[in-house]
Amino acid sequence: MKYIYLNLIAFFGLIATYLALHYGYFLNIDNIVSSFYRSNFLVWFFFIVTDIGELALIFIGSIFLVTLLAIQGKYKAVFYSLISLLGGLASQSIIKNVLTIGRPENSFITSWGYAFPSGHTNMTTILFLCFCFYVLHDLFDKKRRVLYFTISILVIILVGLSRVYLNAHWVSDVLAGWCLGLFWATAPLAVVKIRNIKRLGSRSGRWAGEIPGRAGRDNIK
Numbered sequence: 001m002k003y004i005y006l007n008l009i010a011f012f013g014l015i016a017t018y019l020a021l022h023y024g025y026f027l028n029i030d031n032i033v034s035s036f037y038r039s040n041f042l043v044w045f046f047f048i049v050t051d052i053g054e055l056a057l058i059f060i061g062s063i064f065l066v067t068l069l070a071i072q073g074k075y076k077a078v079f080y081s082l083i084s085l086l087g088g089l090a091s092q093s094i095i096k097n098v099l100t101i102g103r104p105e106n107s108f109i110t111s112w113g114y115a116f117p118s119g120h121t122n123m124t125t126i127l128f129l130c131f132c133f134y135v136l137h138d139l140f141d142k143k144r145r146v147l148y149f150t151i152s153i154l155v156i157i158l159v160g161l162s163r164v165y166l167n168a169h170w171v172s173d174v175l176a177g178w179c180l181g182l183f184w185a186t187a188p189l190a191v192v193k194i195r196n197i198k199r200l201g202s203r204s205g206r207w208a209g210e211i212p213g214r215a216g217r218d219n220i221k
Helices: 002-022 027-034 040-053 055-071 075-099 119-138 142-165 171-204
Strands: none
Touching: 002 171, 027 171, 040 055, 040 119, 040 142, 055 075, 055 119, 075 119, 075 171, 119 142, 119 171, 142 171
């Protein structure tokens, strides 16, 4: 059920972020954050971090992820990952061009296109969460699984922060990017979970709360 809950949180979080932006609740926050002093060291640091979310590196990372999953025989995971990545890329482009929200002025980097949502944040979130869901899923070494998961979440957070710190995006753009990324990363698994619950429920005549899987986890191979 966790994927369904996460998917719903992401969806309503995205809607809430846009509504808060639309009605001006982010105006003061965005202006205050945009006017913060930027240290030379952190600007240099976030210059490096923000490149993780560049489309070229996301593409390379996606190829690596899909290849790794295919080698492991996780063909459903390959399909789910592609749905998440392509869906996230398409939806961010549609939302940007429909809402046409401008970027902050005096950015430290050259950025193109509209601001809302942050594409770097969105695609980084999808890629690294897919890694957590599908690659770490079968890693039974708990210490390594926790370590890789922690690193993945840290990268997702830092890329989002880099977009704000470098004045390439407003705070609301990054929040929307995290929500959109979480939505697409969990969407295929949420759909599968709902279908399996309905299937098990129709067979047993009662609601089934968990889907059978190896070691009590979902079988996503």
